[in-house]
Amino acid sequence: MKKTLKLAALALALTLPFAASAHKAWLQPSQTVLAGNNPWVTVDAAVSNDLFYFNHVPLKTDNLAITAPDGSNVAAQNTATGKYRTVFDVELKQAGTYRIGVVNNYVTGSWEENGQNKRWRGTEATFATEVPKNAKNLQVGQSVSRVETFVTNGSPNETALKPAGVGLELVPVTHPNDLFAGEEAKFRFQIDGKPAANLDVEIVRGGTRYRNAQDELKVKTNAQGEFVVTWPEAGMYWIEANSQDDKTTVKQAKQRRLGYVATLEVLPQ
Amino acid sequence: MRVQLTIALSGLLALPAYSAEIQVNVQIPQLNVAEYHRPYVAIWVEGADQKALANLAVWYQQKSTSEGHGTKWLPDLRQWWRRSGRTLKVPVDGVTGPTRPVGTHALTFGNQHPELGKLPPGDYTLVVEAAREVGGRELLKVPFKWGGAGSGKAQGTSELGLVTVASKP
Numbered sequence: 001m002k003k004t005l006k007l008a009a010l011a012l013a014l015t016l017p018f019a020a021s022a023h024k025a026w027l028q029p030s031q032t033v034l035a036g037n038n039p040w041v042t043v044d045a046a047v048s049n050d051l052f053y054f055n056h057v058p059l060k061t062d063n064l065a066i067t068a069p070d071g072s073n074v075a076a077q078n079t080a081t082g083k084y085r086t087v088f089d090v091e092l093k094q095a096g097t098y099r100i101g102v103v104n105n106y107v108t109g110s111w112e113e114n115g116q117n118k119r120w121r122g123t124e125a126t127f128a129t130e131v132p133k134n135a136k137n138l139q140v141g142q143s144v145s146r147v148e149t150f151v152t153n154g155s156p157n158e159t160a161l162k163p164a165g166v167g168l169e170l171v172p173v174t175h176p177n178d179l180f181a182g183e184e185a186k187f188r189f190q191i192d193g194k195p196a197a198n199l200d201v202e203i204v205r206g207g208t209r210y211r212n213a214q215d216e217l218k219v220k221t222n223a224q225g226e227f228v229v230t231w232p233e234a235g236m237y238w239i240e241a242n243s244q245d246d247k248t249t250v251k252q253a254k255q256r257r258l259g260y261v262a263t264l265e266v267l268p269q
Numbered sequence: 270m271r272v273q274l275t276i277a278l279s280g281l282l283a284l285p286a287y288s289a290e291i292q293v294n295v296q297i298p299q300l301n302v303a304e305y306h307r308p309y310v311a312i313w314v315e316g317a318d319q320k321a322l323a324n325l326a327v328w329y330q331q332k333s334t335s336e337g338h339g340t341k342w343l344p345d346l347r348q349w350w351r352r353s354g355r356t357l358k359v360p361v362d363g364v365t366g367p368t369r370p371v372g373t374h375a376l377t378f379g380n381q382h383p384e385l386g387k388l389p390p391g392d393y394t395l396v397v398e399a400a401r402e403v404g405g406r407e408l409l410k411v412p413f414k415w416g417g418a419g420s421g422k423a424q425g426t427s428e429l430g431l432v433t434v435a436s437k438p
Contacts, residue, residue, distance in 0.1 A: 033344045033350070033355075034341075034344065035340050035341055035342075035343050035344050035350075035354075035355070036336050036340050036341030036342075037335070037336060037340075037341075039336070039341065152355075154355055155355045155356045156355070178351065180351075267347055268347070269348070
């Protein structure tokens with residue numbers, strides 16, 4: 001019995017780094033609406049159960065991409081990773097809206113080797129070289145996930161909001177830095193550029209430590225992939241949606257998992 | 270002579286066909302707090318759809334700092350920032366100015382005002398928003414008739430005192 005439990009725990013521990021849905025991943029900017037000469041934002045990146053508290057593991061930001069208002073890429077500065085969070089700064093030299101996101105595109109594999117289970121994660125390129133061709137009971141999967149947030153210096157613009165057309169993406173209809181309590185906001189989800197209909201979307205306001213329930217809002221996208229939400233109150237909100245399909249680019253992979261998370265700030269009236 | 274007369278006449282014709290004026294009083298209350306900073310204040314006119322139609326006054330810190338001429342904190346005037354501020358290039362002559370002390374500030378705007386003067390006569394709302402460093406924020410609205418006679422007021426409870434608008438044709 002004890003051994004079974006131990007094994008179960010081990011199995012769970014092994015699964016965790018691969019299971020995006022086990023904990024909540026998020027980016028939290030210090031503020032989302034800024035002005036002045038060359039303002040800066042500092043962003044916390046973490047994975048945790050509670051929003052937005054760092055108490056589990058830092059979010060890996062190797063694949064961090066920051067898109068400036070003119071569509072160019074800018075680099076994060078002063079990046080540091082601690083026990084519970086990664087933190088980095090972004091200098092907002094341009095006026096307009098920045099998209100700050102971690103976009104992961106992984107290939108995962110598991111197989112048996114000398115009676116042991118092997119787990120592997122890499123990219124499409126490393127899959128060919130690192131996974132043995134004759135691996136026994138090889139299971140391959142792909143996962144495309146986005147964790148992002150938006151900040152605006154001065155007047156908002158749309159250039160950085162343009163979707164890449166790969167994986168699960170949120171296309172704002174209401175500008176993500178123009179959200180106010182009591183008002184309705186509209187967004188569209190798409191998968192590879194096409195509307196993601198009937199998608200379950202979970203919306204949770206931060207500050208979960210100071211209340212007894214998650215108070216999550218659950219909405220579904222319509223045939224056009226759109227959903228609306230009326231923000232019940234001001235705060236930092238976490239929005240998540242997941243999906244899966246078989247549109248893999250690695251031929252051994254049968255399933256592709258898609259994940260999306262955004263942190264959006266809703267201001268009081 | 271004749272040419273000059275024509276020019277003079279056309280100049281007259283270019284003026285609005287009506288006269289209008291509003292007298293606005295905005296009270297900044299005395300607050301019993303340990304650390305006091307004068308509030309940032311924005312005063313503007315909105316239409317029925319909350320669209321900002323005319324900026325009347327924006328008071329903020331003018332002193333130059335490395336973070337910008339006090340403009341870093343303009344988004345704290347949340348509604349004004351959203352409705353107008355974020356697309357406005359400050360400073361604006363006759364609109365932006367330094368923060369003001371405690372007391373009642375009397376302001377008069379006539380139809381020679383560059384934005385207000387272009388509005389057709391009708392019903393509008395005057396909006397006054399105040400935000401104070403290490404303090405609070407308050408927003409008051411007073412409906413008024415532009416190009417008509419009337420008066421309205423709103424009483425603030427925290428960052429603003431009495432706001433009155435008297436309009437006359």
